[in-house]
Amino acid sequence: MTGVLVCVKRVPDSSSEVVLTDDAQAVDGRFAGFTMSPHEECAVELAVQVTGATGGEATVLTLGDADAVEQLRSALAVGCQAATLVTADASSYGPADVAREIAAVVRDHAAAGRAHELVLLGNDAADSGDFQVGIRLAYELGRPVVNGARVVSVDGDTVVARVEGPDGTETYRVPLPAVVTIREGGVEPRYPSVPGRMKAKKVEVEERGPSAEPTGPKRVKLLLPPPVPSNVQVLGTGAAAAPAVVDLFEELGVLTR
Amino acid sequence: MILTLVEQNLDGSAVEVSLEALTFARNLSAAGGGVPIDAVVLAGDGPGPSDELRKELATYGVRTVYALEGEDLAAYSGAGWASAILTVREQSKAVVVMAAGTDRGNELMAHVAARAGVAMAANVLTFHGLAPFVVTRQVVGGAALEEMLLDQRPAVFSVAGHAVEATPADVPGAADVVPLTPEIAAADLVARVVSTEEPEADESGSLKSARVVVGAGRGAGGPDGFGDLLELTELLGAALGVSRVVTSAGWRPHHEQVGQTGSRIAPELYIPCGISGAIQHWAGCSSAKHILAINTDAEAPMVTRAHYAVIGDLHEVVPAINEEIRRRRG
Ligand SMILES: Cc1cc2nc3c(=O)[nH]c(=O)nc-3n(C[C@H](O)[C@H](O)[C@H](O)COP(=O)(O)OP(=O)(O)OC[C@H]3O[C@@H](n4cnc5c(N)ncnc54)[C@H](O)[C@@H]3O)c2cc1C
Ligand SMILES: Nc1ncnc2c1ncn2[C@@H]1O[C@H](COP(=O)(O)O)[C@@H](O)[C@H]1O
Numbered sequence: 001m002t003g004v005l006v007c008v009k010r011v012p013d014s015s016s017e018v019v020l021t022d023d024a025q026a027v028d029g030r031f032a033g034f035t036m037s038p039h040e041e042c043a044v045e046l047a048v049q050v051t052g053a054t055g056g057e058a059t060v061l062t063l064g065d066a067d068a069v070e071q072l073r074s075a076l077a078v079g080c081q082a083a084t085l086v087t088a089d090a091s092s093y094g095p096a097d098v099a100r101e102i103a104a105v106v107r108d109h110a111a112a113g114r115a116h117e118l119v120l121l122g123n124d125a126a127d128s129g130d131f132q133v134g135i136r137l138a139y140e141l142g143r144p145v146v147n148g149a150r151v152v153s154v155d156g157d158t159v160v161a162r163v164e165g166p167d168g169t170e171t172y173r174v175p176l177p178a179v180v181t182i183r184e185g186g187v188e189p190r191y192p193s194v195p196g197r198m199k200a201k202k203v204e205v206e207e208r209g210p211s212a213e214p215t216g217p218k219r220v221k222l223l224l225p226p227p228v229p230s231n232v233q234v235l236g237t238g239a240a241a242a243p244a245v246v247d248l249f250e251e252l253g254v255l256t257r
Numbered sequence: 258m259i260l261t262l263v264e265q266n267l268d269g270s271a272v273e274v275s276l277e278a279l280t281f282a283r284n285l286s287a288a289g290g291g292v293p294i295d296a297v298v299l300a301g302d303g304p305g306p307s308d309e310l311r312k313e314l315a316t317y318g319v320r321t322v323y324a325l326e327g328e329d330l331a332a333y334s335g336a337g338w339a340s341a342i343l344t345v346r347e348q349s350k351a352v353v354v355m356a357a358g359t360d361r362g363n364e365l366m367a368h369v370a371a372r373a374g375v376a377m378a379a380n381v382l383t384f385h386g387l388a389p390f391v392v393t394r395q396v397v398g399g400a401a402l403e404e405m406l407l408d409q410r411p412a413v414f415s416v417a418g419h420a421v422e423a424t425p426a427d428v429p430g431a432a433d434v435v436p437l438t439p440e441i442a443a444a445d446l447v448a449r450v451v452s453t454e455e456p457e458a459d460e461s462g463s464l465k466s467a468r469v470v471v472g473a474g475r476g477a478g479g480p481d482g483f484g485d486l487l488e489l490t491e492l493l494g495a496a497l498g499v500s501r502v503v504t505s506a507g508w509r510p511h512h513e514q515v516g517q518t519g520s521r522i523a524p525e526l527y528i529p530c531g532i533s534g535a536i537q538h539w540a541g542c543s544s545a546k547h548i549l550a551i552n553t554d555a556e557a558p559m560v561t562r563a564h565y566a567v568i569g570d571l572h573e574v575v576p577a578i579n580e581e582i583r584r585r586r587g
Pocket of ligand 1: 015016037038473475476500501502503514518533534535536537541554557572
């Protein structure tokens with residue numbers, strides 16, 4: 001039985017235009033809406049798979065404002081059984097602060113008899129992209145960490161993680177308790193079912209305050225990159241453009257016979 | 258002193274992004290009145306740095322090459338390698354520890370920073386002044402930038418790919434090799450690679466090396482919408498690359514995905530069809546030499562950023578192109 005904690009972050013949907021808040025400290029998600037990163041969706045899926053296979057409990061955690069419950073509910077809807085919200089303004093927390101808060105939850109839950117032998121996180125958050133909360137968390141907890149895994153499974157007291165490394169697929173076999181950060185691509189996150197959504201609504205979310213004052217991110221401010229001037233040459237419209245396109249192929253020498 | 262991690266290709270030469278990081282280090286050194294640049298390479302139980310690598314690093318102005326050796330470093334472990342890098346930092350009193358923003362580079366810098374109790378800035382593009390030391394880095398997959406203060410020592414960061422162009426130094430460095438066998442604590446070797454499998458041929462390999470890539474996004478319309486696109490791929494001897502919408506919907510396998518969380522491609526010609534050009538997709542295709550976008554929306558970011566475009570429905574444009582290629586081939 002392996003208890004799994006999966007950490008997700010409520011982030012602005014950045015697939016369309018990105019807008020900054022007035023104080024330039026965060027991306028403004030009010031127009032585009034909010035989501036979680038694809039890496040974390042895969043981490044949630046793996047948490048559900050591991051607990052399904054071992055009969056343990058999957059708990060989802062986020063540090064964010066009250067609205068971040070939306071991301072907790074979406075993880076509950078696909079099979080997590082418990083949820084914890086650390087209520088705080090995520091944009092005034094640096095990666096070391098977030099790691100310390102997650103560690104505090106892991107310790108408190110363990111003291112209450114709910115061990116999270118495996119903690120899963122995303123490789124990097126879709127907004128701040130610090131690439132480090134999981135690693136810092138491992139040091140906080142004194143646990144080994146595997147970074148950027150696409151697949152994890154549990155084999156007795158060992159977690160087996162597979163990472164696409166520079167020279168091929170690398171395998172790690174690490175004794176539990178451990179921390180693993182997840183990268184998209186190894187599993188397909190499942191869609192929530194209607195009963196899944198109904199069940200998610202009924203789960204009582206544990207709400208708690210932070211354990212310490214944040215030291216803060218080292219952010220001076222955010223800015224938008226300068227717009228790139230368009231230099232596009234339109235070859236034509238619709239099917240009529242085909243000859244011009246094939247002329248271009250010939251010019252670039254990509255049309256071999 | 259600035260300590261830069263240099264990663265190696267399988268043949269022992271330095272990876273391009275590490276040479277970019279060394280160039281960044283040199284700019285930093287120049288701003289700081291000529292602080293020396295040292296490199297750290299992880300040699301493990303293999304042969305130390307080759308003469309070619311040593312010469313290459315000299316060309317980039319490196320003073321000392323710390324070659325970390327030993328059984329314990331033979332297989333990769335984030336904590337073990339980071340502890341070895343910190344041994345060098347103690348010996349050399351480096352005020353900066355940096356790497357290229359590769360998967361390994363980011364991971365190792367995060368370990369180094371956590372162990373040293375300092376901040377870490379991932380994917381840095383530029384720096385502004387040294388006191389205080391402020392860097393600008395990519396966030397939101399490159400859609401926004403963050404100015405970040407690195408006021409602790411060592412300053413730890415990674416350099417985003419293509420932030421600077423790799424350029425040799427005016428004055429070469431000595432690149433003296435100093436072999437070191439650091440002692441690694443057992444606890445730092447617990448999470449360690451136990452085996453590596455060669456990547457399966459023809460998975461993302463062909464996509465990354467293809468001269469021409471045909472891209473397909475939501476505009477393909479569904480799992481059955483790829484016929485004409487695959488035919489064009491065939492006619493051009495190209496590879497198919499897709500957007501995340503396509504892989505998430507299960508229309509095509511994930512190893513075909515191009516972008517921040519997929520493959521990064523650098524073909525002679527990229528032909529994105531029905532792809533809007535979200536920043537996370539752009540992150541994977543911006544190195545293409547030429548881009549020809551096919552899209553119904555003339556205002557789509559992919560169209561405005563492309564070199565060439567055809568405005569129209571891909572289901573009409575692509576068959577017409579295929580037809581024209583066949584016609585010319587006779
Ligand atoms: C952390 C993170 C990582 C991500 N990683 C990636 C990644 O690696 N790769 C990636 O691709 N995305 C990634 N994304 C998702 C990305 O933000 C976009 O959602 C995605 O790229 C959009 O795919 P698309 O262009 O196919 O779809 P859309 O954005 O919906 O665009 C469809 C385009 O097709 C055009 N079109 C529609 N019908 C037709 C037609 N019949 N003929 C011609 N044109 C037509 C439309 O005008 C539009 O421009 C990531 C997102 C996040 C948050
Ligand atoms: N506020 C947060 N709440 C919960 N998890 C978080 C939070 N911030 C970061 N994480 C986790 O840490 C991972 C890495 O984040 P980062 O180091 O900021 O790029 C993310 O993918 C999340 O899984």
